[in-house]
Amino acid sequence: MDRKGTRMKKENIKVPVNRIIPFSAVDGPGNRTAVFLQGCNLDCKYCHNPETRALCIHCGACVGKCPAGALSIVQEPTDTMGAKKSRVVFDPAKCVACDTCIHTCKHDASPRIQWMNADEVLAEIQKQMPFIRGVTVSGGECMLYPEFLTELFAKCKELGLHTLIDSNGMVDFSLYPDLLAVTDGVMLDIKAFREEDHVRVTGSTNETVLQNAAFLAGEDKLYEIRTVVVRELFDPAEVIVSIAEFLRPFTDIGRLRYKLIAFRPFGVREQYQIYESPDASYMQQLRLVALQAGFKDIVII
Ligand code: SF4
Ligand code: SF4
Structure with missing residues (x-):
């Protein structure tokens, strides 16, 4: 903030990039480049990419x-207190993507991170032009880096690209009007509706998530909402009905896309592979619940 209390523009910020998928057909409409940032502010029991958390x-x-x-270790110069530091360095040219490192890591991290600024990420995106319609930035939780997103999306807009944020909704979007101005839509997780259920699933309350859902719906920026279906952790049908009732005052929910994702244990931390994967007939029952609640665009995966 400056002396007048207005948020200062930060540019050229480097953020930890976990990976960039040049072409994705599952991260929004059309062919898109998907950028995954490292670091998350939730601890979801069913997280499929726990190595992106820290x-x-x-x-x-x-x-x-x-x-x-x-991978190699380099010694950093000693700091002013004389303490020695070492750093792990990743050489992407040698990596064979075997994932041994992330299976070894006990800290939900990855050594394969590249710190990149908006221009560097944009240069990777531009390699796919003109074969992509847009860009989706995901995580981890990409809203941990709102200034980077604002800069990247402003540059994407200059190229005519559609821009989407994939978020867990734990950062208040209303604080970032400049970002919303260059964002076409948000794919928002509503992991549970009741607060105690959300705490059980993620370790955190969902007040900000619901506040964001209402705000984004009112701003016509809510592209999609998603819920991962885990019957042991909450009542999925109740969540669908509650979300419909909650959002109805802010938007025509018939225009919203609701993606219902069946829990699958693949990639999930061992202690949380205990949940049952809901079968196709149960997911179809949930589709009917969503239809009756007023949703029309329902995607089951
Ligand atoms: S994915 Fe495999 S090859 Fe690449 S850095 Fe990790 S352990 Fe090494
Ligand atoms: S094991 Fe995890 S925390 Fe340790 S160096 Fe590797 S990625 Fe980093």
């Missing part, structure tokens, strides 16, 4: 496990 603490445990020599 930043590397450079413990070095994964370095010796890498079969391709893509």
Whole structure:
């Protein structure tokens, strides 16, 4: 903030990029480039990419496990207190994407992060022009980096690209009007409706998530809402009906896309692979619940 209390524009911020998928057909409309940032502010029991949750603490445990020599430890210059520091360095040219490092890491991190600014990410996106319609930034939780998103999306808009944010809704979108101005839509997770259920699933309350859902719906920026269906953690039918009732004052919910995602244990941390994957007939029952609640565009995956 400056002396007048207005938010200062930050540019050229480098953010931790977990990966960039050049072409994706599942991260929004049309062919898109999907950018995944590292770091998350929730601890969902069913997280399929737990290695995106935290930043590397450079413990070095994964370095010796890498079969391709893509990881190494460098000593940093000693700091003013004389303490020695070491850092794990990743060489993407040597990596064979075997994932041994992320299976080794006990900190929900990855050593394969690249710190990139908006221009560097844009340069990767531009390699796909003119074969993409848009860009989706996901995570981890990409709203941990709103200034980066604002800069990247402003540049994407200059190229005529459609822009989507994939978010868990834990950062207040209303604080970032400049970002919303260059964002075409938000794909928002509503992981549970009752507060106690949300705490059980994610470790956090959902007051900000619901506030964001109402705000984005009112601003016509809510592209899609999503709920991962885990019957042992909450009542999915009740969640669908509650979301419909909650959003109805803010938008025509018949225009919203609701994606219902069946829990699958693949990639989930071992202690949370205990939940049942709902079968196709149960997911179809939920589709009917959503239809009766007023949703029309329902996607089951
Ligand atoms: S994924 Fe890449 S960096 Fe990680 S262990 Fe395998 S080769 Fe090494
Ligand atoms: S990725 Fe994990 S195991 Fe590897 S150095 Fe970082 S914190 Fe340690």
